[in-house]
Amino acid sequence: MPNISQRGVSMPASPIRKLVPLANKAKARGTKVYHLNIGQPDIPTPEVAMEAMRQVDRKVLEYSPSEGIRSFREKLVDYYARFNILVDVDDIIITTGGSEAVSFSFMACLDPGDEIIVPEPAYANYMAFAISAGAVIKTIPSSIEKGFALPPIEEFEELITERTKAILICNPNNPTGYLYTRREMEQIRDLVKKYDLFLFSDEVYREFCYTGAPYISALHLEGIENNVVLVDSVSKRYSECGIRIGAILTKNKQVRENVMKWCQARLSPPLIGQIIAEASLDTPEEYMLDVYNEYLERRNFLIDGLNRIPGCYSPIPMGAFYTVAQLPVDDSDKFCAWCLEHFEYEGQTVMMAPASGFYTNPNLGRNEVRIAYVLNKEELAKALVVLEKALETYNKL
Numbered sequence: 040m041p042n043i044s045q046r047g048v049s050m051p052a053s054p055i056r057k058l059v060p061l062a063n064k065a066k067a068r069g070t071k072v073y074h075l076n077i078g079q080p081d082i083p084t085p086e087v088a089m090e091a092m093r094q095v096d097r098k099v100l101e102y103s104p105s106e107g108i109r110s111f112r113e114k115l116v117d118y119y120a121r122f123n124i125l126v127d128v129d130d131i132i133i134t135t136g137g138s139e140a141v142s143f144s145f146m147a148c149l150d151p152g153d154e155i156i157v158p159e160p161a162y163a164n165y166m167a168f169a170i171s172a173g174a175v176i177k178t179i180p181s182s183i184e185k186g187f188a189l190p191p192i193e194e195f196e197e198l199i200t201e202r203t204k205a206i207l208i209c210n211p212n213n214p215t216g217y218l219y220t221r222r223e224m225e226q227i228r229d230l231v232k233k234y235d236l237f238l239f240s241d242e243v244y245r246e247f248c249y250t251g252a253p254y255i256s257a258l259h260l261e262g263i264e265n266n267v268v269l270v271d272s273v274s275k276r277y278s279e280c281g282i283r284i285g286a287i288l289t290k291n292k293q294v295r296e297n298v299m300k301w302c303q304a305r306l307s308p309p310l311i312g313q314i315i316a317e318a319s320l321d322t323p324e325e326y327m328l329d330v331y332n333e334y335l336e337r338r339n340f341l342i343d344g345l346n347r348i349p350g351c352y353s354p355i356p357m358g359a360f361y362t363v364a365q366l367p368v369d370d371s372d373k374f375c376a377w378c379l380e381h382f383e384y385e386g387q388t389v390m391m392a393p394a395s396g397f398y399t400n401p402n403l404g405r406n407e408v409r410i411a412y413v414l415n416k417e418e419l420a421k422a423l424v425v426l427e428k429a430l431e432t433y434n435k436l
Contacts, residue, residue: 049170054163054396054409061379062390071387072379073422075410078213078360080278082333084319085326088277091318095311103310105302107133107286111317115286118320122245124258124269126288132298133308137243137272137285138164144268144287145172147297148237153204155239156195160187160363160397160404162213162241175202178399183365183407186354187215189223195230205237206230208257211244214397214409215363216338216356218248221255228260238263243272243285244359246327247334258288265291275360276327277319282312334360337412337419344423345410348430353410360412363394363404367430371395371408374433384428387421 062072112131119126134140151173157165159178169176177198181187206227211218231238240257248254257267272285287298345353350367368374372393382388394407412419
């Protein structure tokens with residue numbers, strides 16, 4: 040039998056999805072599973088999007104342009120302008136979800152062996168995409184005690200070598216919910232400018248910022264316009280994870296030309312998805328405000344409930360709809376698996392993402408989990424009760 044690729048062996052399993060077989064077995068036993076593990080919103084997709092899907096009336100479902108449908112990109116220019124992100128239609132390339140946007144950005148900007156500096160915990164798929172591109176992730180841990188704030192910029196500079204090519208941030212952050220301040224963004228800008236690095240900025244959660252301060256995008260930063268590659272997606276803001284529509288935004292013409300080679304190789308982004316996403320840009324402000332307020336209420340409810348459980352601690356996330364919480368367990372991987380395999384309370388259990396999968400250092404995140412507050416408050420209340428009962432039982436074993 041021939042050997043499989045070392046690249047595949049090195050590819051990390053998803054901490055978000057790797058426990059799915061155990062969850063399926065629990066459901067087969069008749070156990071109700073509260074899914075706190077994945078950022079799949081339960082909020083209905085906007086009606087304008089659903090109506091656009093219902094109204095598709097074509098004789099042929101053809102390829103779209105490799106860079107995406109122009110009318111969609113033109114409407115996106117207006118959308119970004121609402122956030123003072125000023126781009127031209129040619130600065131935008133449509134991708135098959137935000138994941139492809141990250142992957143194509145890496146492939147277009149990095150050579151095998153190039154290094155990317157990333158604050159962690161970080162979205163686990165960044166590691167997978169870096170391995171695919173042959174790039175090397177160099178991480179700097181942030182701490183729960185400091186609310187996962189950006190580590191001191193001096194620690195970034197200490198990691199810079201002749202192979203360093205980029206810094207990668209997610210803002211607001213997945214998995215921690217941290218929102219970078221203007222000062223932190225300016226520190227990153229100065230480092231990017233000093234060493235002439237790329238700045239990959241994943242900003243798919245920009246709608247969900249829970250402070251009164253203005254939102255700071257990487258494309259707001261002066262003096263590094265040609266260094267920034269912004270990643271975006273409609274999945275979370277319109278509850279449209281399944282249509283797989285994302286985007287790359289960059290002022291750097293060389294990067295765009297390189298990205299387009301991968302876009303042409305994969306032919307085109309999803310046609311129907313783009314039709315739905317374009318219609319979604321007409322979503323009423325009332326919908327967006329209602330969704331924002333709902334997530335804010337869920338956040339407050341969840342964090343308050345978590346911090347009332349003995350031994351649990353979560354800082355207050357200021358963006359997205361995730362938090363990383365510390366639990367009174369020695370190994371969250373074992374605990375999360377145990378919850379699905381061996382525990383139930385009144386026919387219920389919880390599914391969470393072990394935070395170890397969001398770190399590259401195997402010793403970090405061992406007693407932490409990522410929790411997505413994508414369930415309604417009634418479901419969150421039940422999940423919190425089940426989690427507290429699970430911890431009580433587990434720590435008596």
